[in-house]
Amino acid sequence: MYYSYEDFLKDLMILKDKVEKQIGIPDALVCIARGGMTMSHMLGLAWNIRAVYSLNAISYSDHKVQSSLILENMPVIKKEHKKILILDEIIDSGNSASVVMQKLRSSFPESSFSIGVIFQKPNAKIVADYFVREAGEWIDFFWEVDMLNRASND
Amino acid sequence: MYYSYEDFLKDLMILKDKVEKQIGIPDALVCIARGGMTMSHMLGLAWNIRAVYSLNAISYSDHKVQSSLILENMPVIKKEHKKILILDEIIDSGNSASVVMQKLRSSFPESSFSIGVIFQKPNAKIVADYFVREAGEWIDFFWEVDMLNRASND
Numbered sequence: 001m002y003y004s005y006e007d008f009l010k011d012l013m014i015l016k017d018k019v020e021k022q023i024g025i026p027d028a029l030v031c032i033a034r035g036g037m038t039m040s041h042m043l044g045l046a047w048n049i050r051a052v053y054s055l056n057a058i059s060y061s062d063h064k065v066q067s068s069l070i071l072e073n074m075p076v077i078k079k080e081h082k083k084i085l086i087l088d089e090i091i092d093s094g095n096s097a098s099v100v101m102q103k104l105r106s107s108f109p110e111s112s113f114s115i116g117v118i119f120q121k122p123n124a125k126i127v128a129d130y131f132v133r134e135a136g137e138w139i140d141f142f143w144e145v146d147m148l149n150r151a152s153n154d
Numbered sequence: 155m156y157y158s159y160e161d162f163l164k165d166l167m168i169l170k171d172k173v174e175k176q177i178g179i180p181d182a183l184v185c186i187a188r189g190g191m192t193m194s195h196m197l198g199l200a201w202n203i204r205a206v207y208s209l210n211a212i213s214y215s216d217h218k219v220q221s222s223l224i225l226e227n228m229p230v231i232k233k234e235h236k237k238i239l240i241l242d243e244i245i246d247s248g249n250s251a252s253v254v255m256q257k258l259r260s261s262f263p264e265s266s267f268s269i270g271v272i273f274q275k276p277n278a279k280i281v282a283d284y285f286v287r288e289a290g291e292w293i294d295f296f297w298e299v300d301m302l303n304r305a306s307n308d
C-alpha cells in the first residue's frame with residue numbers, strides 16, 4: 001500500500017486531535033529516528049513546540065535468538081516539561097517503542113510519557129496511547145518512495 | 155511564496171546530487187531542529203543512512219543587542235564517521251548555522267562537516283556548502299502551513 005503525503009496530512013490531524021483530547025498540547029516531542037521525524041517536525045510547528053527532540057534506536061542483529069536494541073543520543077528532558085509525546089510512524093513488533101518508553105521513564109521520572117503513531121500492528125507487544133490506523137499489509141511511506149520514484153521517472 | 159511538497163521533492167534531488175558530486179554519500183546527517191527534520195528523514199532513507207541525528211539551536215532574545223544561541227542535545231559523532239552533512243531548510247542570518255558548525259568542528263575534530271540547505275539568503279554571514287535556491291521573499295513551507303490550511307478548510 002502506498003501511503004501518500006495527502007493521507008499523512010489527514011491522519012496527522014486525527015492524531016493531533018486524539019492527543020489534545022487526552023493530554024492537551026504536549027510540552028515536548030521525542031521522535032524515534034528516522035521514522036518519526038517528519039511527523040515530529042510538522043506537529044512541532046502545529047503545536048508551536050520548540051522542544052522537538054530525536055533519538056536513535058538501532059537494533060543490532062547477531063547470531064543469537066534476540067537482537068539487541070541500542071539507544072543513542074537520548075535527549076535531555078527539562079524539569080518543567082511534564083507531558084512528553086514520543087512519536088514514531090509505526091508500532092511494528094513494539095520492541096523499540098517499549099525499550100524507548102522504559103528508558104525515558106526511568107531517566108526522567110518527573111515527566112509523563114505517552115506514545116503516538118500513525119500505524120499500529122495488531123500483534124505488537126505494546127499498543128500506542130494514540131494511533132490512527134491498524135497496519136495490515138506492507139506500507140510504502142511517501143518519505144521513503146517519493147524521491148526514488150521521482151529519480152526513476154526523470 | 156508557498157513552498158510545496160512537490161517543489162521540495164525536486165529540490166531535494168538537486169541537493170542530493172550536489173552533495174554526492176562533492177563528497178559522495180555522507181556517513182551521518184545532523185539536522186537542525188525543527189527546520190531540517192523532514193529533509194534529513196528523506197535523505198537518510200534515500201542514502202540508506204541510519205546515523206541521522208538532530209540538535210536544537212534555540213536563540214534567546216534578551217534586552218541586550220545580541221541574542222544568544224544555545225545548542226542542546228548535541229549528537230555524538232562516531233569516530234568512523236568522517237563525512238558529516240548538517241541540514242537545515244534555510245540559511246537566513248547564518249547565526250545558528252555558524253555556531254552549529256563551530257561547535258561540531260571543535261567537538262569532533264576528526265570528522266569533516268559541511269552544510270546543505272534548500273534556501274540561502276544572500277546577505278547571510280555564511281553561505282552553505284550546498285544550496286538549491288536563493289531566498290528572496292517570505293517562504294511558507296508546506297510543513298508549516300499544510301496542516302493549518304487543512305484544518306481551516308474542514
